Amino acid sequence: MGKSVISAIDVAARALDPALTLRAVDYLRVSTEDQTKGYGIAYTGKRTASHIQKKGWTHVDTFKDEGESGTLPWQEREGATKIMDLAVRTPRPFDVVVVYETRAIGRKNRVFWEWVWKLQDLGVFVAVVDEDIDNTTEDGEARMREKANEAFKELARIRKRTQGGIQEKAELGEYAGGQPHYGYRIKNQGKKGEQELVIDECDGGDVCTRTDPCEIVHEAYVLREGRKYLIKYRGDWTKSVISLNARGLVNRSGKPWSAKNFRDRLMDEDLLNARRTYRHPKRANLGPDGKPVWGPTVVIELPQIFTEEEVAELRRVVRLPKSSRGTGRVYPLSGRLQSLCGKFYTGGGAGAEDSPRYTCRGSQMPYPGAPTCSCVTLHAESVEAWAWQQVCDLLGNSEKLHALADEWVGVAKDQSVDYVARLAVLDQQIAEQDDTLDIMMAVAAKKAARAGLKGAEAEASVDKAIKREVEALESLKKERVEIEIWQAESSQADERAKDLQELVQRANARLENFGEERQAEFMELLNIKMELAGPPPCLKGLECSIGQWFRENDRLVPTLCDHSWELVMASENFPNGGTVPRQKGGLAPRTVLEAFLKKARTGAAWPELNAECGSTGLIGHWRRWVASGRWERVMEALKGAEGLPAAPRYPLPPLRMTGEVRPGVILAASVLGSHVQESDPSAPACCSSGRPVRGAGR
Structure with missing residues (x-):
């Protein structure tokens, strides 16, 4: 392309008001990999600031996503999301978003265009510094599409070339990159074609000397010494690592060994079998066929650190972690x-x-x-x-769920792109390109005829003349197919959001009966996260006998008022109405009962209640009431009174919970609770995004 034309934004602005200055924000995103190469936030920020100044725009704000991957959708990046949140406001606080390069927006086709198009739908344009382009004109948008597609293709080529090179090296038995197994090091590191894995031991070469004592902690030596300790201590990992740490034989990062860490290193099957496995099915990216995407698994033989006899002795002596022989109980909140x-x-x-x-x-x-x-x-x-009750309360609250569904649909609509408009523009471009291709084909055919070309020569001449236009047409058609797929996925998500209410009604009746295993599956789907908001209570101490009575009898703790006290008086006939102590320094019967009921409701300790009542004998009163049968009589008299639940045996700390309400999750709940299984209950949720919900309590 030739020199870039003056931005249509500037033209329109000057037409309306020559003194009008555009407002710009810059978006700075660099991955961790870019940071290590020196292309950090500061570097790109200087370039975007210079571009804004050069254009004469007013800099409004800067948004950053440092160390974030460009493959993530903008909804999962804090800085990009903040820009979109401001863009939907009225009045809008800026007119253009400036980025240093196209990959700052995204490293995937859909990630890039959905953000750019959504901003464009809102009347906000995007400017790219390193190409000096923006999408304010058809010409600028075409150039942006061209540069973005080139970046995506180049990324795919680099990845394919890199992975192919790794595979080729591995199949030739050469070092193919990555961290070597503990116990090995890279010989000739940095010398292309000469690198190989060797045992990390003192051999007098490179950093070691044969004359002076070696001060380097060689990993093979650590493994061999650790094996000896395990034999000596009959497989006791803790004693073995204590001995290693005491001698300064620490791990690769320079930290003391833990029993688990050293066990994982020493009992690694690749280490014991002197091999390195590339594209291991358990660690590699797998395709739909279950095989590694970038090439088959390759096993490379390595020099042996241990002899076969030493490995056999180690296997006989070592005690591997024993699996739990408990009841097999599932803990749905583990790690949450x-x-x-x-x-x-x-x-x-x-x-x-x-x-x-x-x-x-x-x-x-x-x-x-x-x-x-x-x-x-x-x-x-x-x-x-408590956690499961929060889930059930949420999914059982039709009003709250209706509001959440409305919010979910509204947010999804705000975040969605006008695909219909994009497809209409593409259809027009495809039609125009078709017409251009027909004209060029006719012109090329006439030229071939005038040149006297016939048959295959004429056909080859025409193909060569129209090659670039054919490629452009195919690119437009391919882009249209991609956008149709994105449109279908977006529409499908919206429909599922609208069905939220119906799905919840189907599922809610069954949620209360979920066991721990199903609760764990459901909490995984809801992406439940919890945190303590305050110090947790200690579990030690005797159980409150008053609270235990109410829990065992499935009774509420009655609320004592004048009416209910009359019921007690009718049963016990305390002197002086039960509100006056019988002796000096004592407690009135009503005060005693109120203290008992408070202890049952709150779980308060006896000393705490004694301090409130100005006494030291409440526990004695309790024992006498129970022994004489008075407690049972009083509770029988208050059987129909209103009350509150007794304090739990194990009081909870202050808790906060967050999760995601996703229509597909609710559908999964319905499936999990039904007798006829419609789909795999452990499958991912039907909808990949959701709205967060929060709960808090004690």
């Missing part, structure tokens, strides 16, 4: 409940068979002697019941 120390709670642990509980991962030593947190354990059934 964040503690105050920042770590997550997991289910199980010592004593979990008799009393299921959640334990904070921070309380486990990462290596022997390491500091740990003091987070207490949580009673599993109590916290799970």
Whole structure:
């Protein structure tokens, strides 16, 4: 293309008001890989700021996504989302978004165009600095499409070339990149075609010397010494790593070994079999056929660190982690409940068979002697019941769900692109390109005839003359097919959102009966996350006998008022109406009963209640009431009174919950609870996006 023309934005602005200045924001996104190459936020920010100044625009604000992948949709990037949130406001606070290069917007075709088109639908244009182009004219939009498609193709070519080179090297038995297994190092590192994996041991070469003592921690030596300790301590991993750490034989990152970390390194099957596996099916990206995308699995033989006899001895002695022999209970909140120390709670642990509980991962030593947190354990059934009740309450609240559905549909509409308009423009471009191709074909045929060409020569001459126009037409048709697919997916998501209410009504009646396993599946689909909002209560101490009575008898704790006290008086006939202490320094019967009921409702300790009542004998009153039968008589008299639930045996800490309400998830709930299984309950949700919901409580 020739020199870029003056932006249509500037032309329109000057026509309306010569003094009008456009408002611009710049969007800066660099991946972690770009940062390591020196192309950070500061570098791109200088270029966009210079471009805005050069154009004479007013800089309004800067939005950043540092270290974010360009393959993520804009809805999953904070900076890009903030720009869109401002773009839908009235009046709009800016007119143009400036980026340094096309890949700052996205590294995938759909990611790029959905953001650009949505801004364009809102009347906001995009300018690219390194090509000095924008989409304010048909010419500018065509150039932007051309440059963006070139970037996408180049990325695909680079990836294919890189992965192909790795595969070729692996199949030739050469070092193909990546971190070597622990115990090996890269020989001739940096020398193309000469790199290979060798045992990391002191050989007097490179960084070691044969005359002076070697001060480097060689990994093969660490593995061999660790194996010896395991033999000595009969497979005790903790004692073995304590011995290694004490000698300074630490791991590759320079940190002390944990038992699990060292076990994972030493018992790695590739290490024990002296091999390296490329494209391992458990680690590689797999295609629809279940095979690695970039090439078949390749196994490369490596020099042996251990002899076959040493490996056999190690296998005989080592004690591998034993699988839990508990009841097989599922803990649906494992890894979803964040503690105050920042770590997550997991289910199980010592004593979990008799009393299921959640334990904070921070309380486990990462290596022997390491500091740990003091987070207490949580009673599993109590916290799970609270979490599941929040889910059921949400899905059972038709008004709230209706509002959420309206919000979901509205947001989805705000974020969707006008695909109909895009397809109409493409149809016009395709028709125009068809006409252009017909004209050029006729002209080329006449030229071939005048040149005296016939048959294959004439056909080849015409094909050569129209080749570029044919490629342009095919590119437009391919783009149209892609946009039709995007349009269909977007429409499908909107329809599912509108069906939310009906699906919930089908599912809600069955949610209450879900067991732990189904709850875990459903919470995975809802992407439930929880966190402690305050210190958790300690589980130690005796159970409140008053609260236990109400829980065992499935009774509410009655609310004591003048009317209900009259019922008590009719049963017990306390002197002086029961509101006056019988002796100096004592407590009135009504005060005693109120204290009992408060303890049942709140779980308060006896000393706390004694301090409130100015007494030290409440527990004595309780024992006498129970022994004499008075407690049972009073409760019988108050049997029909209104009340509140007793405090739980294991009181909960302040909790917060977040999740996503997605129509496909609700449909999955309906399927999970039905007798006729319509689809795989563990399959992904039908709709890939959702609206967050929150719950809070104690």
